[in-house]
Amino acid sequence: MVGTRQFDETAVMQRALNVFRQKGLAATSMIDLAQATGVHRGSLYNAYGGKEAIFLSAFETYADDYMRGIRTALDQTDARAALAAFVETVLTSMTAGSPARGCLSTRTATEVDETPPAVQDRIRRWLDELQETIEIGLRRRCLADQLTLPPEEAARLLVTFTRGLAVMERVYHDEAQLRDISASLIRVLVRQAGKD
Amino acid sequence: MVGTRQFDETAVMQRALNVFRQKGLAATSMIDLAQATGVHRGSLYNAYGGKEAIFLSAFETYADDYMRGIRTALDQTDARAALAAFVETVLTSMTAGSPARGCLSTRTATEVDETPPAVQDRIRRWLDELQETIEIGLRRRCLADQLTLPPEEAARLLVTFTRGLAVMERVYHDEAQLRDISASLIRVLVRQAGKD
DNA sequence: ACCATCTTTGACTATAATGTCAAACATGAC
DNA sequence: GTCATGTTTGACATTATAGTCAAAGATGGT
Numbered sequence: 001m002v003g004t005r006q007f008d009e010t011a012v013m014q015r016a017l018n019v020f021r022q023k024g025l026a027a028t029s030m031i032d033l034a035q036a037t038g039v040h041r042g043s044l045y046n047a048y049g050g051k052e053a054i055f056l057s058a059f060e061t062y063a064d065d066y067m068r069g070i071r072t073a074l075d076q077t078d079a080r081a082a083l084a085a086f087v088e089t090v091l092t093s094m095t096a097g098s099p100a101r102g103c104l105s106t107r108t109a110t111e112v113d114e115t116p117p118a119v120q121d122r123i124r125r126w127l128d129e130l131q132e133t134i135e136i137g138l139r140r141r142c143l144a145d146q147l148t149l150p151p152e153e154a155a156r157l158l159v160t161f162t163r164g165l166a167v168m169e170r171v172y173h174d175e176a177q178l179r180d181i182s183a184s185l186i187r188v189l190v191r192q193a194g195k196d
Numbered sequence: 197m198v199g200t201r202q203f204d205e206t207a208v209m210q211r212a213l214n215v216f217r218q219k220g221l222a223a224t225s226m227i228d229l230a231q232a233t234g235v236h237r238g239s240l241y242n243a244y245g246g247k248e249a250i251f252l253s254a255f256e257t258y259a260d261d262y263m264r265g266i267r268t269a270l271d272q273t274d275a276r277a278a279l280a281a282f283v284e285t286v287l288t289s290m291t292a293g294s295p296a297r298g299c300l301s302t303r304t305a306t307e308v309d310e311t312p313p314a315v316q317d318r319i320r321r322w323l324d325e326l327q328e329t330i331e332i333g334l335r336r337r338c339l340a341d342q343l344t345l346p347p348e349e350a351a352r353l354l355v356t357f358t359r360g361l362a363v364m365e366r367v368y369h370d371e372a373q374l375r376d377i378s379a380s381l382i383r384v385l386v387r388q389a390g391k392d
Numbered sequence: 393a394c395c396a397t398c399t400t401t402g403a404c405t406a407t408a409a410t411g412t413c414a415a416a417c418a419t420g421a422c
Numbered sequence: 423g424t425c426a427t428g429t430t431t432g433a434c435a436t437t438a439t440a441g442t443c444a445a446a447g448a449t450g451g452t
Contacts, residue, residue, distance in 0.1 A: 002420050002427045026223060027310050029409060043430055045411070102306075110298075110306045112366045114223050124367050153380040160377050164360030170308045171320050181356050184349040188384040200449060202399065225439060239400055241441070393452100400447065410437075417430065422423100 005047065012037045017058040021101040025055050026114040052116050062104055063126050066093060067133055074137030079146035080190045082137065083158075087182040090162045095175050103166035131159045146191050154189060161185055201243065208233045213254040217297040221251050222310040248312050258300055259322050262289060263329055270333030275342035276386045278333065279354075283378040286358045291371050299362035327355045342387050350385060357381055 019028050019036045030051055034041040048054045073085035094103045108115060109123050135155035138144060144151050165178050172178075215224050215232045226247055230237040244250045269281035290299045304311060305319050331351035334340060340347050361374050368374075 002418090002425090004419060004427095004429075006418080006429065023309055024307065027307075030411090031409065040429095040431060041410095042412085042432080046429065050411085106363055107306050109363050109367045110303050111220070111223075113219055120367075127364075127367055148384050149380055153377075156377050157380045160360040160364050161357055162360070163363035164356035164358070167302055167305050167359035167363065168323075168356050171305045171316075171323055181349075181352050184345055184353045188344050200398075202448080226441090227439070236401060237440095238402080238442085242399065246441085395450105395452085397450095398448090401445090403444095404442085405440100406442105407440075408438085410435100412434085412436105414433095415431090417428105419425105419427090419429100421427105422425090 007037070007039050007043070009047075012039055013054075013058045013061055016054050017062055017104075018097075018101070020055055020058060021097075021104045021107070022099070024107045024111055025051070025119065026111045052119060055119060056122060059104070059122060059126075063129075067129060069093065070130070070133050071137065074134065074143075077142045079143045080186060082143055083186045083189060084182075086134070086137075086158070087162070087165075087179075087186070090165065091169075091175065091178055091182070094166055094169050095178075100169065100173060102170055103163075106163050106166035107170075109163070127159060131155045134158055148189055148191055157189075203233070203235050203239070205243075208235055209250075209254045209257055212250050213258055213300075214293075214297070216251055216254060217293075217300045217303070218295070220303045220307055221247070221315065222307045248315060251315060252318060255300070255318060255322075259325075263325060265289065266326070266329050267333065270330065270339075273338045275339045276382060278339055279382045279385060280378075282330070282333075282354070283358070283361075283375075283382070286361065287365075287371065287374055287378070290362055290365050291374075296365065296369060298366055299359075302359050302362035303366075305359070323355060327351045330354050344385055344387055353381075353385075 015037045016033055019032055023032065028051065030041050030044060033039075033044060033051070033054060037044070039047075044054065048057065069089045070086060073089040074082050076082040076085060090103075094100065105123055105126055108119065109127075112120055112123075115123075132155075135151050138147065138151040138154055147154050149157065161182075165182065168181070169175075169178060211233045212229055215228055219228065224247065226237050226240060229235075229240060229247070229250060233240070235243075240250065244253065265285045266282060269285040270278050272278040272281060286299075290296065301319055301322055304315065305323075308316055308319075311319075328351075331347050334343065334347040334350055343350050345353065357378075361378065364377070365371075365374060
């Protein structure tokens with residue numbers, strides 16, 4: 001290459017991701033991104049084309065990290081522990097940073113009307129993948145036997161529930177509360193020892 | 197009164213509410229509201245002061261209707277039926293209209309960063325009230341005995357879960373799917389006849 | 393019929409963001 | 423060292439929205 005890009009693309013994506021997490025896709029302007037990354041607006045247009053492309057690119061990083069965390073958390077033989085670790089991963093992801101970053105996918109999902117179709121699709125595929133990942137984790141015999149719902153239903157319920165957690169986080173900013181609510185769900189999802 | 201307002205305030209609020217439900221608070225401009233209501237932008241500024249005040253005013257209508265629906269739904273003696281009616285009310289509220297209007301409070305909640313403090317407070321109080329309403333409904337002995345969780349925990353879980361439903365609605369626009377997920381939750385929340 | 397009072401209207405200023413572009417600038421390949 | 427190539431930069435035209443205001447318009451009370 002002769003005309004070489006002057007900035008670190010990975011660092012730019014990381015910073016862009018932070019902006020998107022805090023402000024959401026719709027409320028983020030190219031000016032915001034330029035300020036946060038230190039890269040001139042014109043350069044960002046030149047390199048990526050626009051906000052949507054930057055978002056989609058940054059989202060890949062986010063999605064990969066998230067899914068890896070989920071897989072690791074669920075990789076246990078005790079259902080209660082696996083679900084607790086799962087919830088912990090989700091909570092950590094959304095309460096990290098100050099102010100807390102919130103959940104990017106949930107934030108973007110509710111903005112769906114101002115969101116370009118490509119982004120809508122990406123979010124949908126991400127949620128599909130999340131459910132699939134959870135379902136695979138729960139389907140292992142050692143876990144499935146301990147659950148009060150079939151793995152597929154449990155996975156779908158957990159996806160929906162964690163989206164709700166993300167909303168509650170935005171409103172109350174109370175991590176302990178989120179943990180309590182999650183504990184309630186886990187309680188009814190795991191078969192009581194000594195019962196049944 | 198001498199200088200009389202020329203427009204029907206109730207109708208204006210209703211239309212404004214529809215706009216807010218479809219676009220969200222942040223993405224709605226005074227121009228949008230003027231177009232939707234047929235009232236000149238200047239008149240809206242004169243009458244209400246601005247977008248925030250219009251939102252808060254319109255939200256009261258929304259909140260009242262919503263809470264009334266919830267109370268009615270929960271007023272039954274069979275837990276499964278009460279929860280099913282509750283979920284049905286929530287789902288109907290968010291899937292009505294075409295395109296589906298979504299859930300105003302959830303939408304607004306996730307926009308929290310661009311939202312003025314007064315609106316944040318209102319949303320928080322609304323969620324508090326929602327939980328309280330559900331809890332009161334569930335605490336009646338005839339229902340509480342059938343539940344696998346104490347009324348308070350069940351109420352909190354239902355609030356969070358229904359926020360999650362609102363997110364899922366935005367992404368998939370699949371009412372049947374939402375019903376299925378809800379059925380799963382209800383199953384684990386209601387004590388099985390013949391068990392325990 | 394008149395007037396005081398509030399409302400309506402259209403125009404105006406200011407701000408913010410978009411997307412584009414030509415000129416200046418680096419730099420790896422030769 | 424030169425140069426072709428892609429990058430950076432600042433400027434530009436455009437569009438959208440906010441918020442204000444003075445003049446014109448209604449209307450109920452007297």
